[in-house]
Amino acid sequence: MAAPSHPTPAAAVALPPVLEKLEAGVVRVVEFAAGGLVVVEVAVLLAGVLARYVWGAPLTWSDELASMLFLWLSMLGAVLAFQRGQHMRMGALADAAPPRVRSRLELAALVTCLALTVILLPYAFEYAVDEIIVITPALEVSVAWRAAGLPIGLALILFFGLMRAARLGQPRDVLVAVAVAVAVVAAGMAAKPLILALGNWNLVLFFVLFVATGVLSGVPIAFVFGLAALSYVALGTGRPLTVIAGRLDEGMSHLLLLAVPLFVLLGMLMELTGMARAMVGFLAALLGHVRGGLSYVLVAAMYLVSGISGSKTADMAAVAPALFPEMKKRGAKEGDLVALLAATGAQTETIPPSLVLITIGSVTSVSIASLFIGGLLPAFVCGLALCALVWWRYRNEDLSGVRRATRGEISKALLLAVPALILPLIIRTAVVEGVATATEVSTIGIAYSVLVGIFIYREFDLRRLLRMLVDTAALSGAILFIIAAATAVAWCLTQSGFSRALATAMGNLPGGAPVFMGVSVITFVVLGSVLEGIPAVVLFAPLVFPIAKALGIHEVHYAMVIILSMGVGLFIPPFGVGYYAACAIGRVDPTKGIRPLWGYMGALILGLALVAAVPWISIGFL
Template identity: 50%
Template sequence: MSAAVERSETFTLPDEVQATLARSRLMLPLEAAAAALMAAIMLMLLAGVGSRYLLSDPLVWVDEAVSIAFLWLAMLGSAIAIHRNEHLRLTVGLNALPVRLQGYVQAFGLMVTAVFLLALVQPAFEYVESEAFVTTPALEIPNSWRVAAIAFGIVAMLVVVLTHAWRTCTLAQLAVGTGAVAAVAGACWGGMPVLADLGHLNIVIFLIGFVAVCLVAAVPIAFCFGIGAVSFLAFTTHIPMGVMIGRMDEGMSSLVLVSVPVFVLLGCVLDATGMGRAIIDFLASLVGHVKGGMSYVLLGSLFIVSGISGSKVSDMATVAPALFPEMKRRGQKPKDMIALLSTGAAMADTVPPSIVLIVLGSVAGVSIAGLFQAGVTVALVLLLALAVLARWKARNEVLQQVRRAPLALVGRTLLIAGPALVLPFLIRGAVGGGVATATEVSTLAVVYAMLVGMVMYGGIGPRKIYAMLVETAALSGAVLMILGTALAMAWVITQSGVAQQLAVFMKTLPGGVFGFMAVTIVMFLILGCVLEGLPALLLMAPLMFPIARAMGVNDVHYAMVVVVAMNIGLMMPPIGVGFYIACRIGDVSPDEAMGAIWPYIAALIVGLIVIAAVPGISTAVL
């Protein structure tokens, strides 16, 4: 998942507190409900696919039922993600503070999150009441059944956050944190007449300043966007807060996004069955004996495994433990291994089924089939750039004790890896060829992976399946909460008129399309560092894609440039958190690896410039 999914941290808790929360009975019903909803979504999607393709009799109620279950899954999953420390946030600023101050900043972040949720409680229930008069066309039930998930989820998250605050902060810390939030709110309330005359400067104050402060204070990114938008609406406009709920509902309710939790589940199945390890063993037997061979295996494994899991974290966690010991034995330095792992994950993020591409297609209105087709060729360009650098780095590698794998071993590993190798090509072919939607393919891929895993790689027990369903709900909830609040914030920016002024400014840049693309690359490199990829896309895509279209830039081509730039930024130290995740997975100090990554970053940027300058790389396959 992405970026989602990419950094699993929210509020840092002592081990004994985490153990207490893990045993909390409060979360058990929510986890059970989320697991049941995920299973129900899978079964309904399978029933819909089977009825459509096997019986030629589509079940018209399936989409509505899935939509209801999906929104409930997203909101329950978001609450579970807070409980499990799986909401995305930046911790660089918090960790840089003296230990004695971290508790106070943490209390401030908890109070900011609580205030945001508290501000939405009444509007959420009013939204439920208003939707009671809307009847769904197929099931003929009030739409309030669906949107009640938002109200319930907001209340559940508020309870979890306040519980965290009570259990992890001292009374002094809570008093200071609450006082700071109250002081800021009071100043804004009292200064509303002044704020009313500031015009677009309020965008800088609330949607940049407030969000930046919250990011530095390690408030989860979803709630940073949310508090920025809520503060702007509350203190500078007369727009009712219910609009915020409506925008969040719109952002999280697209049926296209149902494939996100299904692909997250697919990544869990991949890890549990060992299918990724089978692919690695085959590639190692094929090219592991040549200079730079293990680097090729690492890059190739990331390329192929990414075509199954859809998540950079899952990809790196699958590949690194299997390859790093042998790479160390051959004399490769840990810092170079981390550099290659992180940039290789950035390269592979456009390989279908990329969760980033699915979400971007939904937000920007771009064909997901087209994004999937272009993503493969774009990744191949970046793969070539990294492979050339890896070969040059390995020019002095000693291979005296390395032997070519016997043909029989290659054949045996191919036989074992074969079913796993087929899966990414089935996913790309089915979606790219228009045979099935991303959601339908992801559902069938999960069933395929579980059946193949049961037969060839060892089955998955009921407890493990339950754990995977809950983990899928939590990761999906974290991603979708960011999506909802980011789109609400983007709507606020659009309504303020800044988007139109930005469009005029971008069109007047020197160099025309080339100048626009250069600014885009720099912008998303920076945003990828600061906002961790997916949030950057969700925030900026609604603003930038209309400008690109007006300038005649192909949607798919622009999407590829944006996603690649964002992924490179995600891996750029000292801010890019993807780099730190790679260091954590590979157990290497960031300080040690930081100097080694820059040649690989440079190789990716060269590839990005080629992709931006040659639209045919992205569009020739459409």
């Protein structure tokens, strides 16, 4: 499992029986609701596909209902992740501290999370009330039914946080921590005139110093991002705090992101039905005798499935559950696995039908067909760089206990794996041919997996299904809450005017195209770590593409460079959200993957440098 966000100290005490029963009852209700929402989302989206292409009568309300329920699924999943201690955190410094210091850091992390919920809760409620007058076009119901999920989810997080605080059995320490938090808030409010006088330099205060301190102290990443955005709006602007609630809503209710929990569920179903075992069995028979063989398979698998869902997180969720168990059996370290998974996520950002490519085409008027053609080879070059590092790292791997499979065994494994290997082809074909959207296609995969598991592999344990649905909601909630908080941070950077000022500075650089390209790489690596791909593209592409064209840089070539740069930034800690998503999917402590990740990122940067230096890699087939 990933590192708990609030590890329970050894000195924890039991709650009174009435509180224990109350907490257990609330947990059961939340689990039932979250698991039920996963089922409903699958049913609604699958019904939309069937109605459109089988019955010829599209359901005009299916996407709208799925979007409204998605916020509830995201928040209830985030609640479960909090209750279980599964929100991502960087615990390296906190875990290495002496026991007394570590317990105080854990208490500080808990109080920080409670501070965010206490401050934001009334504004989330106000935001939900404001949405009452907004009516949806298809269902003709108030949007408040969706927005209400935000304050209710925050209230549940507050409830479980208070239960955790009560278990500490240290009321004096808790009161001191709360008093310190109140004093910090009061000091910030008193210093608001000074902070406002800093202008855009306050971005460094909130989004560099504050975020770095919180993350390195072991506070859950999502809560650090959320509190940084909240603090910036409260102390660095004159805007109401309801805008943060709105940005969280936006970050957790975008229908595209619904692919995340659905592909998480698809990955779990592949394991439950035996599809993953059959697929890995064939791949192991084919490449198991090669040093680092399954690592090559991971790189290739991410290349093949990338772009199917439109979300790097969903792509990783589709691949990792199928490969990680067998790789661990063969002695691979958790940290190395999650580091390679994150690196392949960054590597495949340019593979069509990537939404980042589509977004660039839409905001810059560059041909989307040209972007699709140009995106395949840059990702392949970066993949080769990763494979070269895999070869180096595993060149001395001991394979004395591994027997090379015969041709007959490989053929038998292939025959058994064909139903599982067809799944990626079905998913990609459905997207490319327009049968289903990037979100809907995951439901086709889920339905296919259930049918194959029941009728072909004959493995479908209903007793595990409910727990699987709850686990899907909790894991997805941990991922989506980080994305939502990052969306709030992105909005803050946009509203500050930072994006336009940065583009102006880049346009005035001396040295021509090479210097501009080098600065673009560095800039978009940094932007990718805090904005992700699509927000950064929407903000900056219309500003920098004319500069690149004026300097003689081909637009498709420049697009590939900045997309790969943002991909590297998205997966580089301590700010890169993608890395923590990879850790959550792989259920690995983020601290275990940091060291091997730098090697893979170094290989990616070499591949990126080659793509930037050789335009033919991007435009040679246009």
